[in-house]
Amino acid sequence: MTGRVEVAERRFSLRGDMATVGLLVRRATNEILRVPGAAIPGVLAPTIFFLGLTAVFGGLTQLPGFTADEYQSFIIPISLLQGAGFTGAATGVNLARDIEQGWFDRLLVSPAPRPVLLAGMVASASLRSLIPATFLLVVGFAVGVSWPGIGGLLLAYFFVMGTGALAACWGSVIALKFKTQGAAPLMQAGMFVLILTTTAYAPLELLQGWLADIARINPVTQIVEAIRQGFTTGTITWGETWPGLVAMLALLIVLGGLALRGMNKTAE
Amino acid sequence: MNRLGVNLRVVAALGRRSVRQTFRRPQLFAPILVFPTLLLAIQTGGAGGAIELEGFPQVNGFLDFMLAGAMVQACLLAGNSGGIALAVDLEMGFTDRLFAAPISRFAIVAGRLAGTAALGAVTAVWFIAIGLIFGATIEGGVAGAILVLALVALSAMAFGGIGAAVALYAGRASVVQGLFPLVFVILFLSDAFFPANLMLEPAGTIAEYNPLSLIVDGIRELVVGGLDAGAVAEALAAIALIGGLSIALSAVALRRRLRLGA
Numbered sequence: 001m002t003g004r005v006e007v008a009e010r011r012f013s014l015r016g017d018m019a020t021v022g023l024l025v026r027r028a029t030n031e032i033l034r035v036p037g038a039a040i041p042g043v044l045a046p047t048i049f050f051l052g053l054t055a056v057f058g059g060l061t062q063l064p065g066f067t068a069d070e071y072q073s074f075i076i077p078i079s080l081l082q083g084a085g086f087t088g089a090a091t092g093v094n095l096a097r098d099i100e101q102g103w104f105d106r107l108l109v110s111p112a113p114r115p116v117l118l119a120g121m122v123a124s125a126s127l128r129s130l131i132p133a134t135f136l137l138v139v140g141f142a143v144g145v146s147w148p149g150i151g152g153l154l155l156a157y158f159f160v161m162g163t164g165a166l167a168a169c170w171g172s173v174i175a176l177k178f179k180t181q182g183a184a185p186l187m188q189a190g191m192f193v194l195i196l197t198t199t200a201y202a203p204l205e206l207l208q209g210w211l212a213d214i215a216r217i218n219p220v221t222q223i224v225e226a227i228r229q230g231f232t233t234g235t236i237t238w239g240e241t242w243p244g245l246v247a248m249l250a251l252l253i254v255l256g257g258l259a260l261r262g263m264n265k266t267a268e
Numbered sequence: 269m270n271r272l273g274v275n276l277r278v279v280a281a282l283g284r285r286s287v288r289q290t291f292r293r294p295q296l297f298a299p300i301l302v303f304p305t306l307l308l309a310i311q312t313g314g315a316g317g318a319i320e321l322e323g324f325p326q327v328n329g330f331l332d333f334m335l336a337g338a339m340v341q342a343c344l345l346a347g348n349s350g351g352i353a354l355a356v357d358l359e360m361g362f363t364d365r366l367f368a369a370p371i372s373r374f375a376i377v378a379g380r381l382a383g384t385a386a387l388g389a390v391t392a393v394w395f396i397a398i399g400l401i402f403g404a405t406i407e408g409g410v411a412g413a414i415l416v417l418a419l420v421a422l423s424a425m426a427f428g429g430i431g432a433a434v435a436l437y438a439g440r441a442s443v444v445q446g447l448f449p450l451v452f453v454i455l456f457l458s459d460a461f462f463p464a465n466l467m468l469e470p471a472g473t474i475a476e477y478n479p480l481s482l483i484v485d486g487i488r489e490l491v492v493g494g495l496d497a498g499a500v501a502e503a504l505a506a507i508a509l510i511g512g513l514s515i516a517l518s519a520v521a522l523r524r525r526l527r528l529g530a
Contacts, residue, residue: 045448048449048452052456196306207313207316210313
């Protein structure tokens with residue numbers, strides 16, 4: 001009898017947790033619908049960088065050893081991740097705003113567990129990152145990005161959502177530490193550095209000096225290469241994909257853990 | 269003290285305030301120094317192999333080539349940050365109190381622009397130092413470095429005028445903040461990051477006619493080539509063009525604000 005009650009309670013609790021996550025996601029969606037302009041920087045900035053970098057550094061494909069024929073197909077994974085990074089960082093800024101205005105305190109005194117609150121914010125960032133990604137892909141295909149195949153496209157979307165979640169965790173860590181929107185540049189700069197210190201501009205063999213060393217050990221390089229394979233070769237292989245999956249999982253565990261720790265500390 | 273002296277004191281005081289304000293607020297400071305420095309480091313390591321491309325100008329290294337672009341990027345962002353700070357002052361009512369004081373209204377805007385010019389000079393010193401530490405050479409020597417400093421400070425003032433005009437016209441920081449992506453459009457359509465002859469079309473052609481390219485080329489020539497009066501004169505002409513236009517727009521926006529009282 002006691003066992004049945006425990007199972008029922010757990011089911012009820014899980015349903016309640018899912019409802020909380022759903023409500024937090026809905027709140028974030030409402031923000032997009034009510035303030036459509038808020039989504040523009042996250043869409044516009046990576047698109048400008050994508051078109052700008054293609055126009056400026058397009059000639060790099062002529063270098064011996066460059067692994068793509070068109071620079072736009074080579075650079076699109078970076079722009080997709082940048083869009084997700086900006087969107088995730090915006091979640092951190094929104095959290096800092098909620099902390100400043102006292103709304104987050106009300107969330108903390110609710111019976112919702114901390115991991116559920118974090119999951120709500122991370123899930124909303126993950127979903128929101130699909131907006132810049134879709135816009136970028138439309139622009140990208142219009143200017144000649146190669147079709148990555150359905151598998152390549154789905155893989156790109158999967159990693160974009162993962163990166164949105166990563167950026168939201170990072171933004172939350174910073175927001176919970178500094179408790180002010182003034183820390184926004186740190187949220188954006190962190191993702192900026194993480195994404196660009198990879199094989200962003202050129203293949204690993206053509207990177208120079210310290211950047212080559214950093215890109216070799218930066219786990220995001222594996223994510224970039226996993227997305228890039230579809231756009232540059234048109235095929236997806238497990239050998240190119242699994243390092244990206246491992247890197248994403250490891251980063252989510254580390255940054256998610258830090259964000260959760262920050263939440264628990266805030267409540268103390 | 270005569271009127272000019274009073275106005276100069278006002279400009280100096282507001283300029284000092286503007287510089288302090290920037291260093292106290294990370295959201296104003298980060299775009300001016302942190303982002304251009306990160307981008308310089310990443311682009312130098314990422315696209316450094318480009319100097320082997322046929323048609324790339326003769327340079328000691330890609331960092332030498334990129335320094336001018338980083339400085340001009342910082343100037344544009346300093347202008348934008350200055351505009352945001354001015355708009356915040358307008359929103360908070362600080363500028364209204366200055367308007368009520370017995371000082372020239374144009375000195376209020378000039379103070380902001382003087383602060384932006386000083387920030388430009390700080391970025392020039394910063395990037396020259398970074399360049400020298402990481403192996404770049406200033407071919408123009410000490411005189412070249414001083415000229416770089418002057419060109420960067422004047423450029424920052426000229427771009428600051430655009431930020432100030434938008435701030436005075438709109439009166440809202442969010443509107444000036446919206447210029448941020450535009451800064452990168454202008455940069456990508458100039459030869460700030462790559463030689464125009466190696467850029468893809470139509471960006472390459474636009475870059476050749478973009479006045480920003482003249483400013484970049486003037487600063488770059490002092491770094492990679494040496495003292496070149498022609499390049500410096502062209503850069504000064506481009507700065508005068510942008511500065512004249514932006515200061516005229518600021519004056520119009522200021523008059524409109526004073527007339528409408530909002």
